[in-house]
Amino acid sequence: MIETYRDLDWSYYGPELLGAIGDTIYMVAWAFVFGGIIGLVIGLALYTTRAGGLLANRPVWLLTNFVVNLIRPIPFVILIAALQPVTIAVIGSGIGNDAVVFVMIWASTFAIARIVEQNLVSIDPGVIEAARAMGASRTRIILTVMLPEALGPLILGYTFVIIALTDMSALAGIIGGGGIGNFAIVEGYNRFRPEVTWLAVAVVIVFVQSLQMVGNWAAKKVLRR
């Protein structure tokens, strides 16, 4: 007998799905907030300490660049396993949503660092020189010139990362976390119920599309085009 979408037992799947969506939002949001902030700082460090930068400092740049290159290529699923001792030390547990969030923060931090750096590189150096010539301090230049001048591309870059985080969160089930990915595997795939998996797919598509639309809208507003 082929069961269909219409035959789903909503009294069971309804709360399960809502819980899964809640877990996904929980993981993505926390990882985005922490990874976004730490990544921004590291990205700024990469950009400002490079040769000719506002805070040019070769040792700091070399070290930062090395660390970013070291962590960033590690596939997320391996990072989850590799960081486990650190996760236990910091979070107190190597499993569950919070453990996943911890690893997601690492992964998103270094992805964001590169994205921030790449977007800042596109700023016209003349604009920064103008601000220096006016006597603006370096902190002021970073906060009131660099970030505003690159805001449009930065919003698009962050949109890209929040979608990548949604992708990462789907692997949470590996260490006992929840979320839509876990729902799709546990409730759909493992129980031979493809329509449940497809339900999860539909939810993810709506989730990602909404994020992308918000990101595009905000970037467009900032860029005035």
Added chain:
Amino acid sequence: MSSDHLIEFKEVTRTFGSGERAVTAVDRVSLHVDRGEVFGIIGFSGAGKSTLIRMINGLEKPTSGSVTVLGQEISAMRESRLPKVRSRIGMVFQQFNLFHSRTVSGNVAYPLKVAGWSKARRRERVAELLEFVGLAEKAGQHPEELSGGQKQRVGIARALAAEPDILLADESTSALDPNTTGEVLRLLRRANEEFGITIVAITHEMEVIRAIADRVAVMDRGRIVETGRVYDIFSNPRESAEAGFVESALKDRPSAEDVQRIRETVGGRLVTVSLQDSGAVSTVLGSASAHGVTFEIVHGGMNTTKNASYGLLTVAVDGADAAVDAFIAELSSAGRVQEVHG
């Protein structure tokens, strides 16, 4: 150091790179700029002008020598101490360098925020400056909505905002068409005349020097080859770099083709007179009949600088050899005379 010297360079050298690939951008330059004057620095691109002007506000540091600005040795200052001096020095750029994330008034207000002006005073000052540059109605627009000339006027308003003592103009008209160039130069001149601001302008365009400068330094391969009043240098260029500029700016010396064409219709000896004082020359020219020679002006014209006239005039002089010689000798007393061959 005289207290009138607002800016003073002493034996300043700036080298980029090291070893065999070292490039000396600025080579043992000494100069001074006095309060209230417009000082022009002219040179071909790569002559070291940009590096030189950036040492005035500490954007560049000399490798050796000292730069003193507003009584402080800026070349010896740490980066963290520079903002205070910089807030007294405005700067205008070739590519305008406006903040795209801010409106026109936001751009002009920025240096005021840096200098800690209150919001009310900022608003008042921004309105005043936009009025000065004639862009009051553009206050709420963004830089990309403006033409090149308008962008540079915003750049000037922004540079003048915090009431600086010095204005640095870095090729301020090089990205503009001739009409807008005039507009921007008039604005710089007004800033000098109305606010008494000292201006240092670097350029490769003689036009700029002619329109606004009181004194000029000619820069060639890192060195200042000559400094003097604009009028003197224009009317009597000595070094090759500067002679090249003056001529390219004047376009008043006949080319080989010009000479050939002139020769087809006019006889006599061809000489080019550089005029420092048009009155003296006209007196001599007026005495042509007394010398028994005839002359015809075949090429050239007069130019006007901020406070003097100068020019190159090519005349064909015809008559008895001795009379022509005597006439040309008298012309030499009024201006520098050069024989034209070809």
